[in-house]
C-alpha cells in the first residue's frame with residue numbers, strides 16, 4: 032500500500048518555479064508507520080494514474096484553477112480501488128463537489144497539518160470519517176517541509192512560510208477568508224532551521240511563501256495609537272517586532288541568499304521595514320498594485336493603494352531601498368476603459384518595476400467578488416457545454432472562457448486582447464533589455480535576466496491568456512525548453528556544514544519587551 036500526495040496540473044513544464052510547499056509539509060505530517068509518501072507534482076510532469084493500485088491512499092490538494100484535473104485523478108484513483116482524499120482551498124470551499132465529481136471518500140477542510148495524520152490514523156483503525164475539519168491551527172504547530180524528498184534539480188526556488196493570514200480584505204482575494212485576518216507568525220528559530228536545511232541542500236533562492244509578509248502597516252499603528260485602549264497598539268507592535276526580529280536573523284545567513292516575498296504597497300512608506308528587508312537578503316517582492324486609478328482601487332476595496340503619479344513614486348520607493356518589485360495588475364475592472372491598458376503599462380514602466388503580471392479579473396470562489404457575481408447571475412446562470420458559468424472551473428480547460436464578468440463597455444475578447452498586448456509590450460526584447468540595466472550589472476547577468484523574463488512571460492501569460500489549446504501547448508513546450516538553462520541559473524552549491532545561527536534575543540524583541548515592561552506603549556511607530 033502506497034500513500035500518494037498529488038499536486039494536479041493540466042500543464043507541465045519539466046522544471047518548477049517554486050516548490051509546491053503543501054506536498055512537503057503534508058509529507059512531514061504523514062505518520063511514520065505509512066513510510067514516506069510518493070509526492071507527485073504535475074507542474075513538472077503529468078502523472079499516469081495507471082500507477083495507482085487498489086488499497087493505495089491518494090491525497091489530492093486543489094485550488095480552483097486545478098480542481099478539474101484533480102477530479103480526473105481522483106475519479107481514476109477511486110476506480111482503481113484507492114482511498115481518495117481531497118484537501119486544499121477549493122475542497123475547503125466545496126467539499127461536496129470533491130465527493131460528487133472527484134471520487135473523494137473523505138475531504139479535509141482548512142489547515143492539513145493535524146487533520147491529515149488524524150485521517151490516516153482513523154484509516155488504520157477502520158474508523159475513517161467523510162470529513163475532517165483542520166480549521167486554522169496556531170503557528171507553533173506549522174510544520175517544516177520534508178525536503179529530503181525533493182527530486183534533485185527540478186525547482187528554481189524553494190519555499191518557506193513565515194506567516195499565514197492577512198488582515199486586509201481585498202474583494203478579489205480569498206486568503207483573508209480562508210487563512211483568516213489574524214497573522215499567525217511562525218517562531219523565528221523554526222523558520223531559520225528550515226531555511227538552513229534548504230541551503231544545506233543547495234537552494235540559494237527561497238520564496239517566503241506568505242500571504243502577506245507585511246501584516247502591520249504604519250497607518251495601522253497610527254490608528255491604534257489614537258485609541259484610548261492601548262491593547263490593540265501593543266498587539267500590533269508585538270507583531271511588527273516579531274517581523275523585524277525575523278529579518279535580523281535572516282540577515283545573519285550567507286550573503287548570497289536571495290529571498291522573495293509578497294507585501295502590500297503600504298510598505299513603501301515604511302523605510303525601517305524596507306531597510307530591514309534589504310539587510311535580510313529579501314531582494315524582491317510581489318506587490319499587488321491591482322489598478323492605477325482611484326476608481327479601479329475602489330472596485331477591489333484596495334483604497335489603501337495610491338494611484339497615478341503618487342503610485343509611481345511609491346513603487347519607485349521599493350527600488351530606492353534595494354527591493355525589486357514584481358507588480359501585479361488586474362484588468363477587466365468595471366471602471367476600466369480602453370485607455371486603462373496604456374496607462375497601466377506606463378505606470379509599470381515609469382515605476383521601474385523589475386517584473387510585472389497582468390491578470391484578468393476572474394471571480395474566484397471564496398471572494399466577495401464571486402459572491403456578488405454569483406448572486407447577479409440569478410437562478411439560471413448562462414451555461415458553457417451544459418456547465419453553469421458560476422462553476423467555471425468545471426469547464427474543460429480548452430473551452431474555458433478567459434473573462435466571465437460582464438463589463439459595462441468592453442467585450443470579453445477586447446479585454447483579453449488588450450491584456451495580451453500589455454504583456455507583449457512589457458516583455459518585448461527592447462523593454463526587457465532596457466530594464467535589465469537597472470536590475471543587474473554584468474552582461475552575463477543581463478542575459479540571464481532576459482531569459483528569466485521571457486520564461487516568466489511564457490509560463491504565466493501565454494498559457495493563461497491564449498484561447499486555443501495549440502497555442503497553450505506551444506507555449507508550454509517553449510517554457511520547457513527555456514526552463515532547463517533557467518533552472519541552472521538558480522542552482523546554488525550545497526552547504527552541508529552550514530550551521531543555524533546561535534540563539535540570541537534579537538534587539539527588536541528586546542525593545543518591544545522593554546516597552547511592554549514599562550506599561551506605557553509608545554504611541555505610533557518609532558519612525559512614523
Ligand code: SF4
Nearest residue numbers: 197199200201204206
Ligand atoms: S490580495 Fe493580498 S493584501 Fe489583499 S487580502 Fe489577499 S493577501 Fe491580503
